[in-house]
Amino acid sequence: MPVSDQAFVTLATNDVYSQGALVLGQSLRNQRATRKLVVLITPQVSSLLRVILSKVFDEVIEVNLIDSADYIHLAFLKRPELGVTLTKLHCWTLTHYSKCVFLDADTLVLANIDELFDRTEFSAAPDPGWPDCFNSGVFVFQPSLETHGLLLQHATDHGSFDGADQGLLNSFFSSWSTADINKHLPFIYNLSSNTAYTYSPAFKRFGSSVKVVHFLGPTKPWNYKYNPQTGSVLEEGSGLANQHQTSFLNLWWKIYQHSILPLYGSFRVEEEHASPGHSAGIRELCTKPAAGSSQPWPAEGPSEQTVVTDDTPPSPKGCHSEDVDLAMSVFEISIEEKVKELSPEEERRKWEEGRIDYMGKDAFARIQEKLDRFLQ
Numbered sequence: 269m270p271v272s273d274q275a276f277v278t279l280a281t282n283d284v285y286s287q288g289a290l291v292l293g294q295s296l297r298n299q300r301a302t303r304k305l306v307v308l309i310t311p312q313v314s315s316l317l318r319v320i321l322s323k324v325f326d327e328v329i330e331v332n333l334i335d336s337a338d339y340i341h342l343a344f345l346k347r348p349e350l351g352v353t354l355t356k357l358h359c360w361t362l363t364h365y366s367k368c369v370f371l372d373a374d375t376l377v378l379a380n381i382d383e384l385f386d387r388t389e390f391s392a393a394p395d396p397g398w399p400d401c402f403n404s405g406v407f408v409f410q411p412s413l414e415t416h417g418l419l420l421q422h423a424t425d426h427g428s429f430d431g432a433d434q435g436l437l438n439s440f441f442s443s444w445s446t447a448d449i450n451k452h453l454p455f456i457y458n459l460s461s462n463t464a465y466t467y468s469p470a471f472k473r474f475g476s477s478v479k480v481v482h483f484l485g486p487t488k489p490w491n492y493k494y495n496p497q498t499g500s501v502l503e504e505g506s507g508l509a510n511q512h513q514t515s516f517l518n519l520w521w522k523i524y525q526h527s528i529l530p531l532y533g534s535f536r537v538e539e540e541h542a543s544p545g546h547s548a549g550i551r552e553l554c555t556k557p558a559a560g561s562s563q564p565w566p567a568e569g570p571s572e573q574t575v576v577t578d579d580t581p582p583s584p585k586g587c588h589s590e591d592v593d594l595a596m597s598v599f600e601i602s603i604e605e606k607v608k609e610l611s612p613e614e615e616r617r618k619w620e621e622g623r624i625d626y627m628g629k630d631a632f633a634r635i636q637e638k639l640d641r642f643l644q
């Protein structure tokens with residue numbers, strides 16, 4: 269039975285992490301999740317990605333710390349380095365839900381996990397690096413403005429021992445490791461994708477019952493290139509370690525190829541003709557599937573070796589949002605992050621002018637980039 273006052277919640281502060289959120293949301297749908305799907309986003313997420321996210325999630329909720337209530341604003345100003353952390357804490361403000369399960373955007377759900385709603389706040393699985401701490405990539409919580417305020421107060425007063433949400437949450441819910449074993453989620457609800465490394469017999473014994481895989485660490489599934497013909501990620505340069513990790517990555521990409529890419533198919537805007545003055549979050553370009561084609565995009569299988577027909581150009585297809593380029597050919601798909609480094613002076617000027625963009629690219633950088641491209 270659907271339960272409408274409970275939700276699975278994730279977070280994406282930019283277009284790149286939105287790709288992860290999309291695959292996660294789709295994986296929950298594939299496993300017939302019976303709760304609402306919610307994604308929290310920040311103003312940096314482009315208009316294109318908002319539309320695509322709304323095709324997978326029941327609610328796409330923008331959170332903007334700058335415009336938020338005074339107590340959030342204050343906590344943020346005192347601890348600007350905790351920007352993304354404070355954003356994750358925003359999930360406690362979803363008070364139209366009575367209970368939620370938070371999942372990082374870099375997790376993938378392999379089985380139905382509705383039973384997590386039988387647990388209570390604060391439940392989480394051990395962190396593989398230090399098992400007396402929980403990992404904050406999967407947790408059960410109860411939205412409450414009071415708890416949210418206390419968490420922010422804690423952040424303001426004590427910061428975070430790891431500079432991010434996991435340290436903060438562990439010191440706030442500090443009795444987790446000793447008080448109540450029911451609040452320890454089994455590791456199968458938050459299996460780090462590279463754990464087979466450290467205890468492979470356990471993986472052999474329990475690995476098949478895994479329900480949630482977490483691609484924690486610096487290299488995310490979207491950092492790999494994928495061959496849609498073979499259905500596997502390309503290993504060159506990626507330092508792939510073991511076959512379990514590879515098969516989880518392939519699963520992620522399979523969902524991306526078959527269920528997420530087709531969502532982009534209906535967008536077609538000519539970016540290169542955009543005037544630089546109209547660049548705020550628009551002008552995404554994405555070529556359509558070949559006319560008359562009902563196949564997933566790009567087409568798959570040996571009998572459909574080409575996705576190009578007469579009315580589409582015979583070059584690799586591309587799709588852009590403000591922060592990501594999707595490079596696509598018959599043999600390779602990749603999600604490329606546009607790198608936009610600001611000099612320290614530029615960063616300072618932004619702060620002085622009150623254009624606080626602690627999470628990365630802001631409109632100015634985008635407009636500048638467009639201008640540069642336009643003038644070239």
Ligand SMILES: O=c1ccn([C@@H]2O[C@H](COP(=O)(O)OP(=O)(O)O[C@H]3O[C@H](CO)[C@@H](O)[C@H](O)[C@H]3O)[C@@H](O)[C@H]2O)c(=O)[nH]1
Pocket residue numbers: 278279280281282285352356371372373374375403404405406430432433434435483484485486
């Ligand atoms: O630029 C960013 C960075 C993070 N996130 C969101 O925040 C989550 C956490 O970041 P992630 O890159 O997944 O961190 P991990 O590699 O998983 O590292 C660990 O450390 C983080 C910081 O403490 C915790 O949030 C994670 O749960 C924990 O697994 C992501 O999944 C996203 O939902 C964004 O939206 N944009």
Ligand SMILES: [Mn+2]
Pocket residue numbers: 372373374375405482483484485
């Ligand atoms: Mn994560």
